Amino acid sequence: MAKEYAVDFPELEPLGDDMFLNAERRCPVILLLDTSASMADNIDAVNDGLQLLRNDLMQDSLASQRVEIALMTFGPVRLIQDFVTVDRWLPPRLYASGGTPMGAALETALQQIQIRKRAYREAGISYYRPWIWLVTDGAPTDKWHPAAERVQTEVLRGGIEMFTIGTDNADTSILSAISRPRPPVRLREAKYREMFVWLSQSLKPVSRAEFGASLDLPEPVGWGDIQA
Amino acid sequence: MIPSLFGSGVLLAGDRTEYRLGKKIAEGGEGIVYRVEGRDDIVAKIYREFDFTREAKLRGMVARATKRLHRVSAWPLSPLQGPDSKTVGFIMQRLESWQPLHSVYQVKHRLDNYPNRTWAFLVRASRNLAVCVHDLHEADLVLGDVNESNVLVDDRAMVKIIDADSFQIEIDSRLYPCKVGKSELLPPELLGASFKDTRRTQEHDRFSLAILIFQTLVFGRHPFAGRPKKDEELPLEACIQKGYYAYTQQRDVPLGPPPNIDIKFLPEDIRDLFERAFGSDSARRPSANEWFSALKGLEDQLKSCPENSSHKHWMGTGKCPWCEMEERGSFPVFRSSVDIAELPEQSDQLWKEVQDARQNLPLPDQFERPKYQDFQPAELSGPEKFFGKTATRSPIWFWAIFLPMQAVLRGQSPLAASILVLVVLALIPYAFFQARNQLRRRKLLKADAALQKMWLQYGADQSVQTLNRRYEELRDMHEVLNGFDEYVQQARKKALETKYRPQLESFLRKYSLLAADIGPYGREKLSALYDSGYKTAADIGDDKLKFAGGQSSEIRQALMNWRTTLESQFWATSAYSLTASEERQLLNKMRKQALTFRKALQEGPEELRRLSEEAEERRQRLLASSKAYEDELQQWGPSVLAYERMGRR
Known part of the structure; x- marks a missing residue:
């Protein structure tokens, strides 16, 4: 059970071309998406949303060279796509199946972020605080407490920015425990497309002044409600 | 009114004239930049939020403008005011292609x-x-x-x-x-x-x-x-x-x-x-x-x-x-500019000479082994025809012998006995004709087999095939020389693919097979493949997938397409290039090849002639040694053929 998830990508990588050809400061973002079977009806909206995210970020040339997206799905936990800067990104296609092992997913995400940060340091590339963007439509089916604690340690240390977005069936109290002090957002009526546009808009300031120090994000108008 | 609510189409007042906002061009942290309708030389920046100190600042700046300041910056040209006379932005120089x-x-x-x-x-x-x-x-x-x-x-x-x-x-x-x-x-x-x-x-x-x-x-x-x-x-x-x-x-x-x-x-x-x-x-x-x-x-x-x-x-x-x-192994940081010394000359003239040479040569491969089947069947004499034909209708012979025999055995009729004698007598010429034809046929087939063997040897002979093969090779060389640019580009592409294979592989490894876009075939198929070891796009390949048992060709094709799309995404930058020395090495190799090709084309007519002469010599030798067999073919062919035809009728 403990070893149910696996990382399929080798940890050791040769010095990548992406870090040499593009020395911009990076903003790594892990999209941690629940693709359990209950998501089947919405999976197309999520896939569309990924395309929107890419297309919108491509409008900002500097942001497209700074933001790096990785995709993880849980049910079971898989790294679906490793970090790629948006200007070279082809969003993958997600399919729905399986359970909701959120704890394992978070652990793996933290691990992936460590690996990526080490790669940045190796290449002498500076980076912003990495984002984890968790979207779920249910309650975890595994032990999530240890993972939530580890996430909280990282958040308090200033190591990551944690965002949680839940749909109707999601357990808000659990999400809140993970993303503290940032409250979880409840997604309205499966507005995944709008959610991804909002994500893009929130990432674009990476190319402008005053990004990173204190994130001053817009209200999730039109697609979600903050769960205080 | 919040200034950021101003958008395309709004009319705003400047110092001397009014400006209508056109298309949005850019968005910054503080404001949004619009085109100004009817003007190519200026743009308008409209602030997202109102700030009452801006008006004095902008007016002061406009008053302070100098040529120097305009040269080094997009210095404000005029403040812009909304209907309530509040300053919401300003006009500045448009810097389109910067x-x-x-x-x-x-x-x-x-x-x-x-x-x-x-x-x-x-x-x-x-x-x-x-x-x-x-x-x-x-x-x-x-x-x-x-x-x-x-x-x-x-x-x-x-x-x-x-x-x-x-x-x-x-x-x-x-x-x-x-x-x-x-x-x-x-x-x-x-x-x-x-x-x-x-x-x-x-x-x-x-x-x-x-x-x-x-x-x-x-x-x-x-x-x-x-x-x-x-x-x-x-x-x-x-x-x-x-x-x-x-x-x-x-x-x-x-x-x-x-x-x-x-x-x-x-x-x-x-x-x-x-x-x-x-x-x-x-x-x-x-x-x-x-x-x-x-x-x-x-x-x-x-x-x-x-x-x-x-x-x-x-x-x-x-x-x-x-x-x-x-x-030290980094990527080329600047484009390598290597002079592509003159492209090889066109080889049209050289090729034409080769073609002419080929045309004027006898075409030894076009003469074929003589076959008796092609002969005109001989005209058979009357009795031969009669007995030959009747011989093929065996039931008549059967009854002609059987019925009189019956009668004789029963001792019924002396007439029957005499008919039987006649029939048996008639069999004698028939047997003779048949035996003679069989003899001729054996001789004929023997000669035919001998010829066939000779021609087979001749066909396999180097000088004939070499001539034809060489001609094709020369044509290929000519085509390469004429499209040399493209040929070099293909070679370069191959060199790049070899050089940057590790980078491509590591890019493909970023994409898990579980999220391959393979249309309607869905996740179960992908999971099965994934579990059998095909983890990422880097594991997909023409040869590799063959061993993934039970995959339909549609799925294989869909996966290949997916990989191809990812590959094009990888190559969509010209940053992956050859260094100057690699480029030079490639060009030198190409140039050497071009020289070899030209030389071969120049020597082509002479070479073909030599090859053709050799072939002709072989041909003569063949004809000389095949003469006796051919005569035999001539001798027996027509009549054997006539018998064959008759038998078939």
Whole structure:
């Protein structure tokens, strides 16, 4: 059970071309998406949303060279796509199946972020605080407490920015425990497309002044409600 | 009214005239830039939020305008007012084809969009940036927020600074502060400070200027971003705060330069300026004017690499630093420009001569083995025809013998007995004809087999086939020479694919098979493949998938398409190129090949003639030795054929 998830990508990588050809400061973002079977009806909206995210970020040339997206799905936990800067990104296609092992997913995400940060340091590339963007439509089916604690340690240390977005069936109290002090957002009526546009808009300031120090994000108008 | 509600189509009042907002062009942190309808020379910047101090600031700036300020910045031309007379934005010069500094210095972006720019271009852009900052400082301004997005560069490396409205300026002894800044470019003393209460100074600008010059000269690298000596996190802002200049030679810092970057390609005086700019004493930061002089000095000491004319570098380095970087295994940072010495001449004339030669030669392969089947059947004599024909109708013979025999056995009729005798007598000529034909047929088939064997040997003979094969080879060579450009390109593509295979593989490994876009076939198929070891796009290949049992060709095709799409995404940059020496090696090889091909074509007619003569000799020998068999064929063929035809009828 403990070893149910696996990382399929080798940890050791040769010095990548992406870090040499593009020395911009990076903003790594892990999209941690629940693709359990209950998501089947919405999976197309999520896939569309990924395309929107890419297309919108491509409008900002500097942001497209700074933001790096990785995709993880849980049910079971898989790294679906490793970090790629948006200007070279082809969003993958997600399919729905399986359970909701959120704890394992978070652990793996933290691990992936460590690996990526080490790669940045190796290449002498500076980076912003990495984002984890968790979207779920249910309650975890595994032990999530240890993972939530580890996430909280990282958040308090200033190591990551944690965002949680839940749909109707999601357990808000659990999400809140993970993303503290940032409250979880409840997604309205499966507005995944709008959610991804909002994500893009929130990432674009990476190319402008005053990004990173204190994130001053817009209200999730039109697609979600903050769960205080 | 919130100014940001103004959008396309709105009419706003300027100083002398009104302007209608056109299409949105760009969006910044403070405001949005629109085109102005009917005007190609100006644009309008509209603020997102209203600020009552802006009007006085903009009016003061417009009043202060000089030619010099217009040259180095997009200085405000006129404030813009909404219906309630509040200032919501301003008019400035339109800078359409100018690019932000980051797209000038970022390697991949430069190689993709401006492949011909050399390091000399980057030096000139840095120098011009220093001039802009110098002129603004001369006018007692502080830029405050100078960054890679608001420094614009044109095709001739001219530089202009936009967002002039955010400059810190004193008008009528009132200070209008600069309220923005980008933490990566702010000096340590400003990090964490509130811009509202801080008076910005030219010393602050000097720090930002030095960072931008560094990034321009050193391939987009930030001077405070390096490789930590221990495996620890060193956030960029913290490094700036603590003065951890990654390239310093004078101080002990916990981080060093990134792999493959050694700034010894910069002359010492410039490296010194950087040490001063990023050292702890803010008073020692070099002025814009000092940068100008040093960079101008550097320009006088630039030279071209003899190996690659697009490698412009400081002459103080022993070897060309860009070649050295390439040798150390980095990617080519500048396009390799190798003179493609004259393409091989067209080979049309040579080919025509080869064709003529071929046409005038006897065509030995076109004469065929004589076959008796092609002969005219002989005209048989009457009795032969009669008995031959009747012989094929065996039931008549049967009854002709059987019925009289019956009668004789029963002792019924002497007539029957005499008929029987007649019939048996008639059998004698029939047997004779049959036996004679069989004999002839044997002889004929023997001769035929002998001929067949001879022709087979002749066909396999080198000289005949070589002639034909050689002719085809010469045609291929001619086609290569005529489309030599394309041929070289194909060879280059192959060389690139070999060189960058590891990079491609690592790109493909980023994409898990579980998210392959394979249309309607769905996740179960993918999961099954995944579980049998096909984890990522790098595991998909024509040959590899063959062994994944039970996969339909549709799924295989869909997976291949998916991989191909990812591959094109990988190759969608021209940053993956050959170095000058690799390019030269390739061209030399190609050129040698072209010479060989030309020589072969020149010698073609003679060679074909020789081959043809050899073939002709063989042919004569064949004809001589086959003569006896052919005669036999002539002799027996027609009559045997006649019998065959008769039998079939």
